[in-house]
Amino acid sequence: MICLDCDDLFATWRQQARWLLSHGVEPSQVSWETAELFATDLELPATPGPFQARIPLALVEQLEAAARYRGEQRWSLLYEVLWRVSHGDRTAMLAGDSLGSELHRRLKQVSREAHHLHAFxxxxxxxxxxxxxxxxxxxxxxxxxxxxxxxxxxxxxxxxxxxxxxxxxxxxxxxxxxxxxxxxxxxxxxxxxxxxxAEDPHGELWLTYYSHIFNPARLNTRAMQGHLPSRFWKHLPEGALIPGLISEARTGKQRDGQAGSVGARQGKRIITGG
Structure with a gap:
């Protein structure tokens, strides 16, 4: 087994992968896991090997994006995809393939996390x-x-x-x-x-605004957590309010369709349910 460390850098991994391919090192013979039980017992020659792989640009872009995924077999999976494509099997790039399916799952996770950055x-x-x-x-x-x-x-x-x-x-x-x-x-x-x-000088104003526009009658907790995962709540100004607002909605305000401060005002009560 050849154990390598790319320091979680795609450029370093790419150089190592190119070297491995040139010497025909199969995916089962190499690992980038840092917690390997066994030390490297194989060494690569100091000069490039004879095999010259032709890699489509689309694959390089996929691999670079998927390399941002944190998880097990982070780099080894990419090399397995690269190996198959470099040997003529481009189905490894497709979501319909078992290996390609995992590749595309990681691409979606990375893309979704980028969206979370922009949104939250x-x-x-x-x-x-x-x-x-x-x-x-x-x-x-x-x-x-x-x-x-x-x-x-x-x-x-x-x-x-x-x-x-x-x-x-x-x-x-x-x-x-x-x-x-x-x-x-x-x-x-x-x-x-x-x-x-850092303390937001306008934080209290924002919390007041958020609590007033929150509509308990339209609350769908599952959909809400799908778009706004709870792991982000603690870093949002309104995050501290969300559990309480959800609790209030479940204990009556979802039926009434209004927040407590609004319901306390004079006027007719509006019932949204049948």
């Missing part, structure tokens, strides 16, 4: 003293399930204009200085602290 990041404006020249004006904390920050955060460049902003995660971080996006694979501790401790 909440930037907080720093006070003028905190956002001095060279420091971000807006900060956000996010906890993605996959390594999508570097590729997906450019989404905010056009939306934030020339403002400087920072997104910190438990792993990596990005900082936009108004002209260029900088990615740090290991998020600096000061970035993390700044993002996690």
């Amino acid at each position: 990041v909440r930037f907080v404006a720093l006070a003028p003293a905190e956002s001095a020249p060279g420091r971000p004006e807006y900060v956000a904390w996010h906890e993605p399930a996959h390594d999508i920050l570097e590729s997906a955060s450019s989404h905010f460049i056009g939306r934030m204009g020339r403002h400087r902003w920072l997104i910190a995660t438990p792993r990596d971080g990005v900082y936009y200085d108004g002209e260029q996006l900088h990615h740090q694979r290991q998020c600096p501790a000061p970035w993390q602290q700044l993002a996690r401790e």
